[in-house]
Amino acid sequence: MSRLQKVILTLCMLFTLAVPMTSVLAEDSIDQSSDEVAPKVNAAVELPKMQVILDKIKGQVSSASDESQLAQLNDMALELGENANTLSQNLVPQSQQIDTQLAVLGPAPEAGSGVKETSDVTSKRRQLMAQKSRLDDQIKQANALQNGASVLSSQILNYRRDRLKNQVSLNTGSIVAAKFWQPLYNNPVDGPKIVGFAQDLKQSVQLSFSPGYRLGTALWFIAAVLVMVVGRRYMEEFLAWVSINKLSEGRLRRSFLACAIAITTLLAITLCCNFLALAFARHPDVVDDVRDLVSSLGIQSLLAGLIAGLGRAFLSTRRPSWRLPVINDELAKALKPFPIIIATLVFIFQGLEAFNRAIETSVNTTIFGNGLTAILIGLLCLLMVVRTRRIRRRLEREGHEVERSRIAGLVDIALILTGITILICLVIGYVGLARYLSYEVIWVGILLSTFYFLNALAIDGCQVLFSTNSAPGKLVTRSLNLNEKTLLQLGSLFSGLLKSALIIMLILLLMNGTISSSSPGEILSRIIDFLA
Template identity: 25%
Template sequence: MLRRLLLLCLVLLAAPAAAQDVDPIIASIKALDQASADYQSIDSAFNERATSSQADTMKDRAAAVKQSAADQVSTLQDQLQLVDARAAQLGPVAPGETPDITAQRKLLTQQQSMIGSAIKRGKLLGTEADQLATEIGQTQADAFSEKMSERVASPLGRQFWGPLIRYLPRDIRRLSAFFAAEGDAIVQGTKTGGVPAALLGLVLGLGLIGPARLALRSAGRRYVIERVPGSRIRRSGLALWLTIVGTLVPALAAVSLITGLRAGGMIAQTWDALATHFEIASLIAALISALGGALLQRRQPSWRLIGITDETAHRLRPLTFAASAVTMLSVLLVAVRDGMGASGPAQAAVDAVTALLYIGLVLGILLSGARARAQLIREADEDRGDQSIMAFLSLAAWGVLILSAISLLTGYVAFSYFLARFVIWMAVVAATLYLLLVAVDDICTTVFDRDGRVANAFHHGFGVRRSLVDQFGVTLSALLRLLLILLAIGMVSRPFGSDVPSLFSQIATIAQGVTIGQVTISPGAILRAAAVLAAGLFVVRGIQKWLVNRYLPATELDAGARNSIAMVARYTGLILAVLWALASLGIGIERIALLLSALSVGIGFGLQAITQNFVSGLILLAERPVKIGDWVRIGDQEGDVKRISVRATEIQIADRSTLIVPNSELITKSIVNKTLADPLGRIQLQFSVPLGSDVDEVQRMVMDIYERQGAVLDDPKPSLFIDSIADGRINFNGFAFVNSPRAVYGTRSDIWFRLLSELPKAGIELGTTPQQVQWINGVPTGAEGIIGDEAPDPTLHPKD
């Protein structure tokens, strides 16, 4: 490699035109050399005896080597493109070309060869680094699987207690030596002047966990009461603050104590791992206790975030202290066991004790939860909402608890300990996630409220609509909550490692599946597809609920537009969920397209009407000639559009019944949409008064009735016209407008009541044009035949 670099430098010195590429190429080759050296170091250090932390470090280093190789390959590919471009400019070899052109052509050829070799080397290095990282992860997963499948004698038999008693004297000596080493370290630290540092750490720790913690709690509560707006953010903000203070302050106190002892030289080398585990256990135990206090709020029920009774809160609070104590005790027991080098039977006994502690703790929590649910069922005084999720989680927890107990009794102690601890870890992650979800949503929606300070500042300073600020808050809340959910999933799955399937790799070989054509379907694939479909439908339902209840109400869209967006999002999500499930079965998109094309003929004939309505529904949702809230007339029926789906439209008519109209009827036939272009309704009045009546008085009275009618709009202004004069009467035609066609009928009725009451009082006869009957070939003809006047002679008959 050194010879290649020297050759490249000499060649480039001979060709100044290409000297600008020296630095990038040399730097990339040197970086590949360094990455290759790192890879060799990781490969040499990796073995099956590496601890979990060492394996994680080596896996991270291997990933860094892979990334470095990919970066250098990208840089070299860019340089190769530049060299190829210059070679293309020289063109093919021509007879009699000058020596300079020949030298440049040779130089470019050498550069292409060297860069191409470096690119191949970088790609190979990236592949090897990726394989090494995979191998390290597989080794971790195999070690985890081996530990979980390890079986010892059952604690119920003598085979378990006999070796434990036989090795007990040796374990006692090792434990005594372990504690004696720490005693010697304390004595030695005292002699060398380490007492002040240790005392300082102790005093600082006591100050943090005592006065500092209480002061911070009081300050947070006082700030929330005095400064935070009166909404739910007060409760969530206070709960979040109490959790942060209750978690970090005790953890910092533990760190302060351990740091002081280390600074004073009072921690033995064999106790260093125990001290580290003590700091971690303090953090987790403090988190459990702080979460319990913040969420239960047994002394201040009005600040409680979760909907439980006071009795349930008082019953659950001691269990959170017990969970903290069990967590701290189990971590310290395992650390002491590993630090002293306990025998195999002693290690199994410690695992059995810790598993039994966790099983008892989980059993207490489940029994308390069952009593709380039973009390709610007995009271049954209010709707507690959908409890299906809680019931499923409770059944799952009971199942895991029973499996853990059976594993403990049958000798799978490590697996039992893992399961019982995992239930508690799940509960801690779930409680933390719930608190963070509520707090983030409250903070985002409060800070970016359309009537808040931020909205006022953006509206007055930049002209941003308040609704946009509100929408941003809702969207930001959704994104942050989604990120928190993903982080929680990662935290929940962390105890399993990144290669969980290796634990059950033997099960996967039992059923290889059935191959049909080029598609292989196995029971595992079917279950996976069902799980994927269920997850997809759950996500679609959550997004639909968020759109309908949170995001769309924050917009300025009308009800029809909201319905269109929600329906399109729903069916798009359903289609994607189905495609995702089919893909998890091993059915690719091209096979799905082939299947749909094969079914298209059958769909065209057998499902023609449904397809037509479906396409018409999509057109309605897109073009929106009819939208939710419109007042439409179809045939002799008219009413409000209540719902538009992809198959039919629901219209509520006057008798409160629902008219279901296929969407194709709304697309292919004529309908009257009274609120499409203008939502106003028009009232038309037609009446007549006798000729010779005071028309000015009639106009004044009618306009006065319009003015006194509250539903009549001032703009457009109401009007009254003389339509015609016929048969001794003056025919009037009046118009007025109301804010909706739905108000026309009632308002017109009120106006008629007033007209029929007030005009006759003013001496004005109100009526319509009289009808006349004229006798053909007979008498009389004229006014005598007016209906209501003198009756005709019954002896007169028209001639044939």
């Protein structure tokens, strides 16, 4: 035998020995990995235990005496739901494995087919089908437990909110008492929650400047600043140019520009807030509570933008000659900061309420936030009246004529009464009522101001559209072959219809809407339901 043949024979023997050794090593690794896998949970034992725990949680919810117990029960329900979901996910692969084994065995032969299978195959199929049925029932039971725990958690949260509303609406103690200010210096229940949420906010800001997101964050931030500063100003200038050069002379120019200023300010503030939200909360790792808070602030920016826009349009300090209401220039300049202050306060305190909902603060902290809102808005109402009256007296002493309409007097009286009532409610302990009145006075102001501008725009637009001296009026006259009298009657008719529709919507929103529960979608839905 040559040297080459010996080498080849030796290699063949080594290969022959290596094959079983490899298979043995593979089996050992499989056995080792199987030993490392955690033991399977016995679903037949765990599912009844989970059902007992769920029933106990349900029984303890109604007897819970404070917020901490409800929070603990809610955590238990969430944990139970997670455990049931984990158990269900562990059972699904076992069910799929049995399906594969049944597919290998195939269906049972039909009678008369002539095919006979062994008793072992029949027994194995029957055993697998029984296991399959038992696993399917256990998966259904686990899913039912998961859904039940999720529903129970939602019910606990709703129960906490209803209980919180009931407690807030009662006499919760005067604001001059030490208990009202306790959340500022001693808050063991909500302190850790606030610190944890602050860490989540800090983490979201850090994530927005992580690699791959820095440029986008900078661009969104620059876009927010440009929209708020440059975009709003140039858009107002463009709309002013349109009103001067494209609209007929008369009151329509002023009413159009007033509405344009309100809408431009609304869009600028809303876009600015949403761009900032995209800058700092678009990372996929941002926690859900932070996302919910940012989303809520984006919705609240609509309300803040509307308040600021209506105030700027109402005062019109940059173009006094285009101002719709008859207000002295000095008085308008004195009132200029108030719309921005009110919009800022509403945005901050609505955001504070969203923050309280996000971390589920206690009753004391919620009452403190509501009381602080009512204090500032009540004082602001009184401060507005005091400042306007002081300016009027000074102008009268200087010899200027200050026109004082009945509507302005009624507004002053309403603000004084509302501010005093809010402060009295806070002193005697009805913080919930004070908070309701503070938001309600702002809501009424928003609705009346919006009605004032839309009504002026509708009347002025109909006068121009159905005027014989305007291009639209001449077009209508030629198209419908109408005389001047009929055209004026059509203008009065459409003006009355639009005004009636605005009055109906005003009454509807005054009766059914609130500043804290009326989103644009809800308002539109209520109007559609009413008209339907």
